[in-house]
Amino acid sequence: MVKVYKFKLVSIILIIASLLFSLCGTFDIDSYAANVKNPVSQHGRLKVSGSNIVDKNGKKFQLVGMSTHGLAWYPEAVSEKTLKTLRDDWKCNTIRLAMYTEEYGGYCTGVENKKQMLSRVDNGIKLAKKLGMYVIVDWHILSDGDPLIHKKEAKSFFKRMAKKYKGYNNIIYEICNEPNNTSWKANIKPYCKSIIKTIRKYDKRSVIICGSNTWSQDIHEVSQDRITGYKNVAYSLHFYANTHTDWLRQRLTDCHKNGLCVVVTEFGTCDASGNGGFNKSETVKWLKLLKKYKIGCINWSLSNKEETASAIKSGTDISKLKKGSKQLTKSGKLIRKWFRKM
Ligand code: IDC
Secondary structure: OHHHHHHHHHHHHHHHHHHHHHHHHHOOHHHHHHHOOOHHHHHOOOEEEOOEEEOOOOOEOOOEEEEEOOOOOOHHHOOHHHHHHHHHOOOOOEEEEEEEOOOOOOOOOOHHHHHHHHHHHHHHHHHHHHHOOEEEEEEEOOOOOOHHHHHHHHHHHHHHHHHHHOOOOOEEEEOOOOOOOOOHHHHHHHHHHHHHHHHHHHOOOOEEEEOOHHHHOOHHHHHHOOOOOOOOEEEEEEEEOOOOOHHHHHHHHHHHHOOOOEEEEEEEOOOOOOOOOOOHHHHHHHHHHHHHHOOOEEEEEEOOOOOOOOOEOOOOOOOOOOOOOOOEOHHHHHHHHHHHOO
């Protein structure tokens, strides 16, 4: 009799111990983030379905968020405090990390700069993970209009990212910010196929966003000649409200209706230069259209540079963005107001 009790007691202790052990073992940042209410815990892994981005339940999902200015110029914005304000007060679910390739301090401008960019991108990805936000890793070509120019560097960068972050359900790759003065068929498309292949070797599922010619405006060309053979591929459209108006909205509507999955991974409220021409009414027309189709919208930029596109007033500490609109520019105020009701 005593033996039976002893046996039961030992079994119970063992069961409790193993339960406790397994609880401790699974307490890592991922499962913690998955248990609290945040965009990623609620919507999970995103997919491309026809012309839409959908969440883990297959429901249409709109990516809403801010893009950093260049990570070489304004890395301070990628802080826990600022991202938290964006998430909780602005209702952003996404942060875009703009990593320039050729401009000042960019990834392709020397070994030290490359190291710095890698550590800033890693920091941004980890913070986004912690806060349960989606993160767009942006290979920000601009003056290097043809993506093939830095294809080798791009391949090694995306290989590194895909290997390291393949288990992350919040990561999105934007593989060429704004090709220009080049060709979709001969340059951009082959580049994209090659980078997608590299990423897919390690990461089978993340959403990958491709640019198009003319600073990512020529989605009509893409729509006629899409990348096939891979899932979860989307295309970016970029606009600046005072420069790109009805004609580009019409192009977006046509492509969307034609089944092309488009995400606006960068837009400004002003001129394409980023400075001057703040245009509230054209911005609102765009935002209404994006809201209607649940097309992702990421605003340029989360910086305090003295230029119209900046969301934060110059002189403000961008690593400590507070809730409310006191620290915001005209552009920032308009964007915050709209993001809160997207
Ligand atoms: C601009 C920045 C500006 C910076 C410049 C560097 O706003 O401060 O000096 O880049 O060349 C884009 C680009 C984006 C531009 C932005 C505004 O993706 O890098 O940022 N823009 O010109 N496409 C259209 C507009």
